[in-house]
Amino acid sequence: MHTKFKLLPSMTTIAVALITASGNNSAQEQSTQLVKIGHVGPLTGPVAHMGKDNENGARMAIEELNAKGIFLAGQKIQFSLQSEDDGSDPKMATSAAQKLVDAKVKAVIGHLQSGTSIPASKIYYDAGIPQISPSATSRKYTQQGFNTTFRVVANDGQLGGMLGRYAAKNLHAKNVAVIDDRTAYGQGLADEFIKSAKAAGLTIVTTQYISDKTTDFNAILTTIKSKKPDLIFFGGIDASAGPMLHQMQLLGMTSPLMGGDAICTNQLPLLAGASLRDDQVICAEAGGVEKSGQKKLDAFKAAYKQRYNNEIKQYAPYTYDAVMTIADAMQKANSADPKKYLPQLAKIHHKGVTGEIAFDANGDIKDGALTVYTFRNGQRTVVMVTK
Secondary structure: OHHHHHHOOOHHHHHHHHHHHHHHHHHHHHOEEEEEEEEEEOOOOOOHHHHHHHHHHHHHHHHHHHHHOEEEOOEEEEEEEEEEEOOOOHHHHHHHHHHHHHOOOOEEEOOOOHHHHHHHHHHHHHHOOOEEEOOOOOHHHHOOOOOOEEEOOOOHHHHHHHHHHHHHHOOOOOEEEEEEOOOHHHHHHHHHHHHHHHHOOOEEEEEEEOOOOOOOOHHHHHHHHHHOOOEEEEEOOHHHHHHHHHHHHHOOOOOOEEEOOOOOOOOHHHHHHHHOOOOOEEEEEEOOOOHHHHHHHHHHHHHHHHHHOOOOOOOHHHHHHHHHHHHHHHHHHOOOOHHHHHHHHHOOOEEEOOEEEOEOOOOOEOOOOEEEEEEEOOEEEEEEEEO
């Protein structure tokens, strides 16, 4: 019995051990720096599926960075994602932006749309917080003179310009009708398309205007049908394009429908249903990878599906890359302080899953790729990748 008692540690030894362990834990906690990254997109409303897709991409990047273990100036970094809903509404967007500024986030990934990204960008600029949009394409977004404003996809000038040339050269269209939903995105894209189409010799037979909440297209489609266009161009979103295709079918309209990235989604076949015919829709996405980068993007898609049990909708890879680009700039500056890493971000060369990311003087991505798609058997199908 006496020998057994000698083998037990004394209460003093236990107390010292507990104090030491507590001290080590406290030191470990003190040496970990929490870095908040903001994300904003529409988590409610007609394009909530796109906003959630972007949020998922951002969260994957955050989880991967934390699993790797990032150190800045000798401190371990713990990244956290603060995601806010802008409901596709400019007023909600500015409120969400101010909330992130007040939360002292070190960067913002978003917003999804140009109409929300543009008003929010002034708030981030005034606070000195870098903002990278993974999907806003309006030229105005990066032409405000804000050194905090970046994007990782091509802009409307590139996208609309290419679509205008494609309509003339590849589709051999002569007469085109245009539908514009009057949002910053839709109007900007339609304006750039019209400019390019006219330069390529096409005739715009009519331009019709709707809102992004319109669901009844019968009147404008009847007007368009009377003009007998070879092609209809739509500056708007998939939530509108789906019912529009259905109503086109009811009116016996067979003209192809062309549009930008906001209709070029995996959601469109679900929204249009049986109204979507093979090769009826020609659309383009601001982004895309050439064959040399396809393996890397495919690996991301597989990881996304494993993580969320769902396919990516569209811009999740770009949101992921935006977060990783921010983290890369922080590591190059050895700091999460926006004032210190912003110069590194402006001159970054980051190899992402969507290709190399580098920015011009305005914050636009250099040499941004564009991908033309159609839909066959209800599946989005690549036609070509161009720059």
